[in-house]
Amino acid sequence: MARVILSADMQRYTDGIREITVSAGKYRDLVTELLQRFPGMNEAIVAKHALAIDGIIIQTPLLETFGEDSELVFVARIAGG
Amino acid sequence: MQSVRYEAPTSLDQAARTLLGSENAKILAGGTDLLVQMRLGLKQPGLLVDIKNIPEIMQLTLGDDALRVGAAVTGALVGEHAEARRLFPGFVEALGLIGSSQIQGRCSAGGNLCNASPAADSVPALIANRALCNIIGPAGARSVAVESFNTGPGKNCLAAGELLVSIDLPLPAHRSSDAYLRFIPRTEMDIAVAGAAVALSLDEAGICTAARVAIGAVAPTALLVTAAADALIGSALDEASLHAAAAAASAACSPITDKRGTADYRRKVVGVLVRRAAAIAKSRIEAQA
Amino acid sequence: MNMNVKTEFKYVGTRPIRPDGPDKVTGRARYGADLNVQGMIYGHIVRSPHAHAKIKSIDFSAACKLPGVLATMSADDLPEPGDRKIPGGEVEMALKTFSPVVMARKKVLYHGQAVAAVAATSPELAAEAARLVKVEYEVLPHIMDMHAAARADAPLLHDDVYTQGVDPAPTTPSNIPTQIEISTGDISKGFAEADLVVERTYFVPMCHQGYIEPHACVVQTDENGKVDIWCSTQGAFMVRTLTAAVTGIDIGRFKVTASEIGGGFGGKTTVYLEPVAVVLSLKSGRPVKMVMSRDDVFRATGPAAAAETRVKIGVTRDGRITAIETDILMDCGAYTSHPIMAGVLFNSACYRCENVRSFGREVLTNKPRVYAYRAPGIPQPVVAVECVVNEIAERLNMDPIDFRLLNAVDEGDVMAIGIPFQAIGLKQVLQEAKAHPHYTAELKAGQGRGVAVAFWINAGMQSSATINVSEDGSVNILTGNPDIGGSRASMALMAAEVLGIPVETIRPSVVDTDSVGFCDVTGGSRTTLATGGAVIKAAETLVKELRKRAAAIWSLDIEEVDWTGGMAVAKSGTGLENMNREDAATRGDKTLTLADLAARAGATGGPLCAVASHNAHNAAPSFALNICDAQVDRETGKVDILRYTCVQDAGKAIHPAYVEGQMQGGAVQGIGWALNEEYIFNEQGRLDNPGFLDYRIPVASDLPMIDTVIVEVPNPLHPYGVRGVGEVPIAPPMPAVVTAVNRAAGTRLCHLPLSPPKLLAAIEAAEAGTA
Numbered sequence A: 001m002a003r004v005i006l007s008a009d010m011q012r013y014t015d016g017i018r019e020i021t022v023s024a025g026k027y028r029d030l031v032t033e034l035l036q037r038f039p040g041m042n043e044a045i046v047a048k049h050a051l052a053i054d055g056i057i058i059q060t061p062l063l064e065t066f067g068e069d070s071e072l073v074f075v076a077r078i079a080g081g
Numbered sequence B: 001m002q003s004v005r006y007e008a009p010t011s012l013d014q015a016a017r018t019l020l021g022s023e024n025a026k027i028l029a030g031g032t033d034l035l036v037q038m039r040l041g042l043k044q045p046g047l048l049v050d051i052k053n054i055p056e057i058m059q060l061t062l063g064d065d066a067l068r069v070g071a072a073v074t075g076a077l078v079g080e081h082a083e084a085r086r087l088f089p090g091f092v093e094a095l096g097l098i099g100s101s102q103i104q105g106r107c108s109a110g111g112n113l114c115n116a117s118p119a120a121d122s123v124p125a126l127i128a129n130r131a132l133c134n135i136i137g138p139a140g141a142r143s144v145a146v147e148s149f150n151t152g153p154g155k156n157c158l159a160a161g162e163l164l165v166s167i168d169l170p171l172p173a174h175r176s177s178d179a180y181l182r183f184i185p186r187t188e189m190d191i192a193v194a195g196a197a198v199a200l201s202l203d204e205a206g207i208c209t210a211a212r213v214a215i216g217a218v219a220p221t222a223l224l225v226t227a228a229a230d231a232l233i234g235s236a237l238d239e240a241s242l243h244a245a246a247a248a249a250s251a252a253c254s255p256i257t258d259k260r261g262t263a264d265y266r267r268k269v270v271g272v273l274v275r276r277a278a279a280i281a282k283s284r285i286e287a288q289a
Numbered sequence C: 001m002n003m004n005v006k007t008e009f010k011y012v013g014t015r016p017i018r019p020d021g022p023d024k025v026t027g028r029a030r031y032g033a034d035l036n037v038q039g040m041i042y043g044h045i046v047r048s049p050h051a052h053a054k055i056k057s058i059d060f061s062a063a064c065k066l067p068g069v070l071a072t073m074s075a076d077d078l079p080e081p082g083d084r085k086i087p088g089g090e091v092e093m094a095l096k097t098f099s100p101v102v103m104a105r106k107k108v109l110y111h112g113q114a115v116a117a118v119a120a121t122s123p124e125l126a127a128e129a130a131r132l133v134k135v136e137y138e139v140l141p142h143i144m145d146m147h148a149a150a151r152a153d154a155p156l157l158h159d160d161v162y163t164q165g166v167d168p169a170p171t172t173p174s175n176i177p178t179q180i181e182i183s184t185g186d187i188s189k190g191f192a193e194a195d196l197v198v199e200r201t202y203f204v205p206m207c208h209q210g211y212i213e214p215h216a217c218v219v220q221t222d223e224n225g226k227v228d229i230w231c232s233t234q235g236a237f238m239v240r241t242l243t244a245a246v247t248g249i250d251i252g253r254f255k256v257t258a259s260e261i262g263g264g265f266g267g268k269t270t271v272y273l274e275p276v277a278v279v280l281s282l283k284s285g286r287p288v289k290m291v292m293s294r295d296d297v298f299r300a301t302g303p304a305a306a307a308e309t310r311v312k313i314g315v316t317r318d319g320r321i322t323a324i325e326t327d328i329l330m331d332c333g334a335y336t337s338h339p340i341m342a343g344v345l346f347n348s349a350c351y352r353c354e355n356v357r358s359f360g361r362e363v364l365t366n367k368p369r370v371y372a373y374r375a376p377g378i379p380q381p382v383v384a385v386e387c388v389v390n391e392i393a394e395r396l397n398m399d400p401i402d403f404r405l406l407n408a409v410d411e412g413d414v415m416a417i418g419i420p421f422q423a424i425g426l427k428q429v430l431q432e433a434k435a436h437p438h439y440t441a442e443l444k445a446g447q448g449r450g451v452a453v454a455f456w457i458n459a460g461m462q463s464s465a466t467i468n469v470s471e472d473g474s475v476n477i478l479t480g481n482p483d484i485g486g487s488r489a490s491m492a493l494m495a496a497e498v499l500g501i502p503v504e505t506i507r508p509s510v511v512d513t514d515s516v517g518f519c520d521v522t523g524g525s526r527t528t529l530a531t532g533g534a535v536i537k538a539a540e541t542l543v544k545e546l547r548k549r550a551a552a553i554w555s556l557d558i559e560e561v562d563w564t565g566g567m568a569v570a571k572s573g574t575g576l577e578n579m580n581r582e583d584a585a586t587r588g589d590k591t592l593t594l595a596d597l598a599a600r601a602g603a604t605g606g607p608l609c610a611v612a613s614h615n616a617h618n619a620a621p622s623f624a625l626n627i628c629d630a631q632v633d634r635e636t637g638k639v640d641i642l643r644y645t646c647v648q649d650a651g652k653a654i655h656p657a658y659v660e661g662q663m664q665g666g667a668v669q670g671i672g673w674a675l676n677e678e679y680i681f682n683e684q685g686r687l688d689n690p691g692f693l694d695y696r697i698p699v700a701s702d703l704p705m706i707d708t709v710i711v712e713v714p715n716p717l718h719p720y721g722v723r724g725v726g727e728v729p730i731a732p733p734m735p736a737v738v739t740a741v742n743r744a745a746g747t748r749l750c751h752l753p754l755s756p757p758k759l760l761a762a763i764e765a766a767e768a769g770t771a
């Protein structure tokens, strides 16, 4: 089960839950699982975020996969200069 | 749209006639004020009269009584004049503070004075040195003490058709020198928040026998502060008299608050500059051996 | 995910002269305003004289009567933005937050905002015509102070801005577009565990990037609907995306060529003039040139946000941080752009701390819309955090670097937002600084020293590269990233490393959007990492192709052919590393150089070229530290910076001189922001210092030589270990300078800039015992 840390923005739709575990191994399945678990959340909210997989921030994680013991963190996208 | 004519007379006579014949003429020396102002849309002359081809305007000569600085002689040329540097180090350093190397190749003491900015750097140094302005115009020639030349921000005493030909700095007495300091938040390329020039004469015992103190950027025009000079004359330029001169300068000014500094700040700083400039002028005299 | 990071290099890490250098120092290089084309006319923008007003009508009739005026435009010529979102490189942008910055729609929200434009046959005529455009306004109350704007009863800038990030979602609009809070651990428990708690509030003013080259463009359109743009920008593809969005013209019709660029620092990551020039060109049928004045640049392009940050940090007696709380209010100007995000997420990322709470709000005011400025959103709160850290170290009687070493994050530590760090170089940076002679050099009375560290996340994003080999074996590299800090030199070095050929035989170019695959902007410290990554990838593909060609010539299998020292070698044994032609000849190995293979390209399958594209997911954070010595004139409040040293982890410095340039430039910009730079608005809401005379960036004589130390802790995710280097240098200078100045002056001034009048007042207050 991968561990997922939700962003401050997402926590507004999870009753404040910050950390969950998921059975998904692919980004797409992860999104499905999140939306099932937290009906208040929607795809657009998830899509606003980058996903850090084991410390590596991925801005566009659509095709990403991860392992059973991966650490996943949803993080707001940051603009640079 | 307005077009601009350009004339470059080669004699004072010709210049006077050109000026009189045009309503909206502006004299062009180095152009480092005028061209910038035109670009900003602040001035829109119909005719530019370039005076840099007139011999009298371009002379830099050491006479028996005075150093004569033609109105459009550049800062760079004055800076290279060894006698000017020796006799009037404060004036030369004030003129040398204007702009950068590029600006120095163009800017003039005449332009600095005629532009009549309260913050012009060379003007307090000219005042401290008792400079005289030689003017020519339709009514003939006249001379004006430099402290009376400017009458307000952007305003000078020149009548229609008049132009400044040269500035005379009377040669200083034995054991005299001067100094100029300005305050800017940067080290260069800036406009004085406050400026102070001091010219001194000392006797052999080190007692101040004559002094002139002038301050800039703290009133509508650069000011001659006799009270500050009086505080120095007769003293050995000890801490107490320097502080008294500083206080007199602070009291004499009438600064404004703007983006470059508050009135209160300018008042304080101008006193500090007077004190420090006096100390420098004194040390210059002492170094004359 | 760890890959093999190369650590031994032949070309990477050397300092060849940049290929664009001679053109730049001789004046041959062409910048935005340097292009002139046949039949070109000139655009001029009509700008708002009010800080807040409704546009009631625009009348072009008088302007159009002027002979030589060929086109006019206003927001009516652009599509309504509605709720359209544009996929920007890193973050999505709502069209309505930047289309009105190009051309105001119905309302103006800051002085100098573009309201209309005209084009005429000369710049003077265009300016004259612009003066004749009659705009009728209904003036509205303007609001400049961010605290006032944040109040519930404040006049509204927009009637459709509802604070995001608040529950339940507000039902009334406000001037606060965004609120965000992150937390980890238990903040009250953290403060309860502390022996010392320090809390202070720091203000950082709105400031401009101060790039020397003003925005400029030339647009040419034709009857087939083609739109060619030449402009000064950080990203030609970004200009294409945004200009298409603002004008409603299909992306496929654009070709954008980036000129040489005279600085951007984040400020050229958007469009201002380009869409206007496109419309004027389409309407007039003529090429249109537009160039901003310096005044325009200051008033109407995107400065960096002002911010007030309250920070509260708790520590134990032995110097361990137990809690960090920050609260940021950020002034974003007239439209939202979310610089608050990085500020809230990363303001204390340098420190290991279990209990963190970070809160932030953006506020809209009648000022220009802010845009990115190196590490956007970070320098403002970092001033507060780092100055308080220095104060705490002092009060604990600890050396400020030792204090930081004790609390510094390292590999495996987890950021407040939950992301664990991979290999990072903060500790090495701190140790290098401590060992630097500057750190222990003696100070005289009246002088002070400050240190500060900072973190920046760095971006990856999308890049492409093409490599073409000429018949003689010389190599052209094409990328789409405008070269701001020497990236062409870096691209050539990385290609040289892979291909094993001298860097001088490689010609790197920045090409237009028709000539190379998509590239995100040169920004986010990403170009060396991401575009460089694409270059490495393309070079590797090329090497594989070269081996294939050699194998075909020799009738061998590709696995029997190696590429080393710039040539193909038929494998005959071991010990091939770094072999040269003579070695190979001695061994009796067959070789084919790149030139040999290039000459026979036609016979072996056609021209030699390789293309690579990728979305770089391998960005890694950077840390930087600055040491500043300052001296204060107690009678005038003037500050002299006496000595300055920057230490930074570059991962791998591909071209060390240009890494040092980034470090020095960031230090200089930060020194300026700390001491003198600020936007000064008058009562009418007009910028009072829209020029370099009164907007005081430092001049060379204001500064000591900025010493640099590059630390190299390789990014484990990049083939050469590269991290970004362009942004983090702006973050440590302000707190380093502020600490140094306050120590020198015996003051605790928290309101930047520390300009002489303010500092003198603080000195006098300290002397009078009233501070």
Ligand SMILES: Cc1cc2nc3c(=O)[nH]c(=O)nc-3n(C[C@H](O)[C@H](O)[C@H](O)COP(=O)(O)OP(=O)(O)OC[C@H]3O[C@@H](n4cnc5c(N)ncnc54)[C@H](O)[C@@H]3O)c2cc1C
Pocket: B026, B027, B028, B029, B030, B031, B032, B033, B034, B035, B036, B051, B071, B072, B097, B098, B099, B100, B103, B106, B107, B108, B109, B110, B111, B112, B113, B114, B115, B119, B120, B121, B122, B158, B162, B163, B164, B165, B189, B190, B191, B192
């Ligand atoms: C980048 C820059 C930096 C600067 N820095 C400083 C500085 O540090 N300190 C400072 O004091 N100034 C500074 N200035 C302002 C300017 O350079 C000086 O005032 C300079 O001395 C003006 O001389 P000029 O010969 O260029 O004058 P011009 O611009 O040619 O003339 C100035 C004005 O005087 C009039 N005028 C000129 N000559 C005569 C004459 N003979 N008779 C009658 N009227 C005349 C002109 O019509 C015009 O109105 C700076 C300007 C620039 C552009």
